[in-house]
Amino acid sequence: MASFKIHTKALKNECETMSEEAQTLSKYVEEIDQIAAQISLDRSTASVKKTLQSISKDVRTESANLALFSSKLNEVIVQYENAEKNITKESIVQNTTDDKSGDEGTAGSGDETQSEDNETNEMIWTILGFIPGLNCAADIRQIWKDFQKILDGDKPTVGEIMGILMDFAFLAMDFIALASLAKNIAKGIKAAKVASTAAKEATKKAAKAAKTATKAASKTGGTVAKTKAAQKAVKTAKKAENTAKKAEAAKEAAKAAKKEAAKNAVKETAKKTAENVVDKYAPTERNHGIPNKIPEDARDQMIG
Amino acid sequence: MNDEKLEDIKVVSTVSFVIMLAGTIMGVGAEADNIRTGKVSLWWLVLIFGILTVISFAVVVISSRILKKRQGQSYFSTMMYIEAILEMFFPSLLGSRSAKLKKINVSDKNKKSKLWKDMCVGCDIDNIISFILWFVLWSVCVWMVIKYIFFVDGDDNIFNIASFSVVSIALTIVLICVASGIKKNPMPIFEYMDISKVKFKELAKHYDMADKVTHKIWMDYKYVFIQSNGKAYCIPVEDYIDMTITFSRFRFVMVLTSTYDCVVKSSFSPAGFQKLKTMLETFHNK
Numbered sequence: 001m002a003s004f005k006i007h008t009k010a011l012k013n014e015c016e017t018m019s020e021e022a023q024t025l026s027k028y029v030e031e032i033d034q035i036a037a038q039i040s041l042d043r044s045t046a047s048v049k050k051t052l053q054s055i056s057k058d059v060r061t062e063s064a065n066l067a068l069f070s071s072k073l074n075e076v077i078v079q080y081e082n083a084e085k086n087i088t089k090e091s092i093v094q095n096t097t098d099d100k101s102g103d104e105g106t107a108g109s110g111d112e113t114q115s116e117d118n119e120t121n122e123m124i125w126t127i128l129g130f131i132p133g134l135n136c137a138a139d140i141r142q143i144w145k146d147f148q149k150i151l152d153g154d155k156p157t158v159g160e161i162m163g164i165l166m167d168f169a170f171l172a173m174d175f176i177a178l179a180s181l182a183k184n185i186a187k188g189i190k191a192a193k194v195a196s197t198a199a200k201e202a203t204k205k206a207a208k209a210a211k212t213a214t215k216a217a218s219k220t221g222g223t224v225a226k227t228k229a230a231q232k233a234v235k236t237a238k239k240a241e242n243t244a245k246k247a248e249a250a251k252e253a254a255k256a257a258k259k260e261a262a263k264n265a266v267k268e269t270a271k272k273t274a275e276n277v278v279d280k281y282a283p284t285e286r287n288h289g290i291p292n293k294i295p296e297d298a299r300d301q302m303i304g
Numbered sequence: 305m306n307d308e309k310l311e312d313i314k315v316v317s318t319v320s321f322v323i324m325l326a327g328t329i330m331g332v333g334a335e336a337d338n339i340r341t342g343k344v345s346l347w348w349l350v351l352i353f354g355i356l357t358v359i360s361f362a363v364v365v366i367s368s369r370i371l372k373k374r375q376g377q378s379y380f381s382t383m384m385y386i387e388a389i390l391e392m393f394f395p396s397l398l399g400s401r402s403a404k405l406k407k408i409n410v411s412d413k414n415k416k417s418k419l420w421k422d423m424c425v426g427c428d429i430d431n432i433i434s435f436i437l438w439f440v441l442w443s444v445c446v447w448m449v450i451k452y453i454f455f456v457d458g459d460d461n462i463f464n465i466a467s468f469s470v471v472s473i474a475l476t477i478v479l480i481c482v483a484s485g486i487k488k489n490p491m492p493i494f495e496y497m498d499i500s501k502v503k504f505k506e507l508a509k510h511y512d513m514a515d516k517v518t519h520k521i522w523m524d525y526k527y528v529f530i531q532s533n534g535k536a537y538c539i540p541v542e543d544y545i546d547m548t549i550t551f552s553r554f555r556f557v558m559v560l561t562s563t564y565d566c567v568v569k570s571s572f573s574p575a576g577f578q579k580l581k582t583m584l585e586t587f588h589n590k
Contacts (some may be wrong), residue, residue: 124444136326137467140330148344177553178552179552221418
């Protein structure tokens with residue numbers, strides 16, 4: 001299928017060149033007129049002068065025609081661009097060209113470059129969409145693009161509206177996942193940081209206290225272990241250790257008791273269930289010799 | 305509203321602020337293109353994102369003020385969170401002096417141990433590959449910014465420049481963090497040794513006995529050894545507090561909290577993380 005395209009950027013360059021050429025021609029006209037004016041009127045020079053005047057006239061006409069052609073071409077370019085914009089309503093293919101000589105063969109490759117750019121763009125954003133955090137940026141970008149598409153068109157289609165809703169849904173899901181991850185990390189690092197800072201402070205204090213105790217012991221002439229303060233500290237530490245051991249033992253005992261109680265409850269339930277089944281179909285002491293099924297059937301018959 | 309909920313609100317609104325700010329920046333770019341090309345204006349969408357940005361920031365500030373008033377000295381500020389995260393990725397910068405000295409003073413005998421050779425020295429191959437892939441993605445995004453500024457005429461130039469710039473900044477931070485993990489860093493282990501006074505050879509002994517749980521996670525009855533982003537962690541089983549596994553588009557992120565440490569590790573499959581969680585909870589409850 002044939003397609004029509006004007007390589008507008010190249011043509012604009014051509015217009016400028018034509019305008020310059022028209023000006024150059026105007027200068028030639030002036031030069032020719034000057035030369036013609038300097039030739040003295042003589043039988044031998046009359047024809048030369050006449051010819052020069054004729055040439056000057058022709059060049060002036062050509063210069064005017066060239067300037068007119070350049071301005072008309074400019075008008076055509078503007079009309080074409082406006083028409084294309086109105087027809088496509090999406091993107092104006094601006095034919096970028098590095099070739100200033102205006103090779104019209106590159107007009108088609110401008111289109112191909114644009115669509116390759118779009119494909120590369122989409123591929124990059126698809127990859128970014130898989131990365132936690134950056135997927136939110138990809139979702140926001142998609143929302144912008146879809147809104148632009150809808151509002152640039154006449155009436156939003158059902159597909160376009162569904163697309164927008166899906167974009168918001170994806171953004172919400174990715175935001176929730178990211179917020180959840182951020183919360184977990186924040187909680188974890190806060191707890192660890194607070195504990196490790198406290199532990200380091202405690203270590204520093206203990207080291208300082210030990211230093212002070214050693215100093216005090218050396219002054220009294222005794223070893224560190226013999227000073228009253230150190231003995232008290234050792235006693236307190238032992239007491240704390242014993243309390244912790246007792247608490248641990250109590251925890252274990254409670255656990256064991258819980259397990260035993262659960263086991264007994266299960267046994268009891270199973271026993272009761274078995275007894276109910278037996279009572280339903282067989283005469284026992286509990287049902288006074290009459291299986292429970294008989295009165296149940298009689299009742300059902302009465303109700304009908 | 306209790307302090308924990310308020311902390312959660314603060315964190316969520318911080319995340320929301322960053323995302324809405326990115327959306328607003330992209331929107332301003334899109335609107336600049338629309339004005340230039342005469343397309344339909346989306347100023348109302350820019351306004352919505354802008355308002356959400358301001359609201360998120362306000363919630364962050366208000367919740368921070370309330371928490372500071374309630375908690376006083378024990379208040380954990382945003383700056384402290386940032387410091388803690390930096391410490392996670394660059395433990396050498398903020399590690400304690402004695403931990404640094406301990407690392408330097410490892411004996412030759414200990415340097416022959418498997419723990420030292422596997423987790424403390426050398427380069428992390430996974431991080432090298434990860435760095436190369438992230439670098440390629442970062443380069444492509446930076447190239448797209450440069451291309452749209454200097455080499456391409458089009459309708460969506462400013463929008464594309466804004467979008468790719470936002471992503472490039474995020475990827476620069478990711479690249480720096482991944483680069484920090486190329487050389488193996490045992491600082492977290494030495495920090496733990498500094499706090500608990502346990503010796504390196506004791507940990508090495510447990511590492512030799514440990515079984516592999518999943519990629520770069522080993523565990524015995526007493527310790528869990530984890531290598532994440534080049535950092536080597538040693539978590540005592542008795543110090544285990546909590547483990548969460550969050551899913552986000554084909555990537556699972558584990559956050560393991562213990563008394564003195566917090567480990568963040570990601571993977572394409574949650575199976576290994578689930579196994580570790582089950583084992584930790586079983587051993588911990590015993």
